[in-house]
Amino acid sequence: MNTDDSPRWHPVAPSADLRPGANIVAGFAEGQELALWRSADGAAQAWENRCPHRSVRFTLGHVIEDRLACAYHGWQYAAGNGQCVSIPAHPAMQAPRNVCAKVFGAVDAGGMLWVNLAAQDASAAMPSLVEAVPAGWHFCRTLTLRVGAQDVRNALARNGLTADAAKGAFQGELDGVKTAALVLDAQPQLTFIHLWTEAPPGSDAMKTLHTAARDLRSAIETQG
Numbered sequence: 001m002n003t004d005d006s007p008r009w010h011p012v013a014p015s016a017d018l019r020p021g022a023n024i025v026a027g028f029a030e031g032q033e034l035a036l037w038r039s040a041d042g043a044a045q046a047w048e049n050r051c052p053h054r055s056v057r058f059t060l061g062h063v064i065e066d067r068l069a070c071a072y073h074g075w076q077y078a079a080g081n082g083q084c085v086s087i088p089a090h091p092a093m094q095a096p097r098n099v100c101a102k103v104f105g106a107v108d109a110g111g112m113l114w115v116n117l118a119a120q121d122a123s124a125a126m127p128s129l130v131e132a133v134p135a136g137w138h139f140c141r142t143l144t145l146r147v148g149a150q151d152v153r154n155a156l157a158r159n160g161l162t163a164d165a166a167k168g169a170f171q172g173e174l175d176g177v178k179t180a181a182l183v184l185d186a187q188p189q190l191t192f193i194h195l196w197t198e199a200p201p202g203s204d205a206m207k208t209l210h211t212a213a214r215d216l217r218s219a220i221e222t223q224g
């Protein structure tokens, strides 16, 4: 659930993980299971991971240009509004207008895909999200922690990273490497930390951050 001190926009995946008109990525935010994908024009989509026909996970399906096709009976749903637009077993039949995927707000900003469970479009996007990761920084890795999000935020602060609420990020240094950390409240006891750094891929600093990230995860899980 949202509280006053938790952001409404959730950093669910690095933007580069979603290829236009191609793959579907599973995600979570506040316990909501998500199917993340892009239509062929690159527009980000964040849907409840459940087909409205018989509840099969959308992540088992595939993308056909600007539609997501369910793996079970092949019903196809349109990017944007999630409307069912095709039932392949009955090509002459008009798809029922009341059959829609549940659609959430999704926006790319600062190299991440952000999802808002309370919005159906990206019109309410927070401009500060663009600055959550400094321009030109590189994605390092995502840490998975079996710990609640508030405990993770507290632990990041104890480990030298400073929260910038306006940008929705923590920033500081891990083992001497400049780092931005985005916290995703996935489930009550499941939290992800997306780590970004100024250092380019393959650099010594990036390798140092990978090691520091493992140490950070151990520290957080130990400190709880």
Ligand code: FES
Pocket (backbone or CB within 6 Å): 051, 052, 053, 054, 055, 056, 070, 071, 072, 073, 074, 075
């Ligand atoms: S369960 Fe998805 S089309 Fe039937």
